[in-house]
Amino acid sequence: MTTHCFPPAERLPRIPPEKMTEAQKKVAAEITAGPRGELRGPFIALLRSPELTGPLQKVGEYLRYRSPLDRRIAEMATLIAARHWTQQYEWNAHHTHAMHAGLKPAIADAIAEGRRPTDMAEDEEIVHDMLMEALHNQSVCDATYARAIAKFGEQGVIDILAIAGYYAMLAMILNVARIALPGGKPPPLAPFPH
Secondary structure (H helix, E strand, O other), X not given: OOOOOOOOOXXXXXXXXXXXXXXXXXXXXXXXXXXXXXXXXXXXXXOOOHHHHHHHHHHHHHHHHHOOOOXXXXXXXXXXXXXXXXXXXXXXXXXXXXXXXOOOHHHHHHHHHOOOOOOOOHHHHHHHHHHHHHHHHOOOOHHHHHHHHHHHHHHHHHHHHHHHHHHHHHHHHHHHHOOOOHHHOXXXXXXXXX
């Protein structure tokens, strides 16, 4: 007999401002004053550890708003990480960002279905191959690495891997905390078959 944990209830819901510690209030104010403009998603749960949340949200700010990577590539990397972890909140938010950045819907659809996308641009193929190897093999082969370095340079390769790692960490937190999708939306990703 299989038991399921759904429908999920949020385990780490939003902390009312009057119940926040001074450290939590400070980090919440930093996040709200930054480019995100509000405290949402993983930061609702992360606020339980304000000393972690402060530096971590700065990493996210760099990856989302200041990395020199083309946004289409950065958002594709985010979608690959979200799909790997079947993270509904991340996928919901970053699918929209990816479409605005110019990623083809068919590429996102293939990632959502766990298929290798067809008709990818060269930079998209390189990102896809590198991240699929890194996520499934815990490293990349020399040929994949050489293609990535030739296309993106060392900083670009590090930023792409950092995006996948950052969103993998947030995915684990979101999955365990069961942060709900905004507006009660249904989950966009189907579970992978076991």
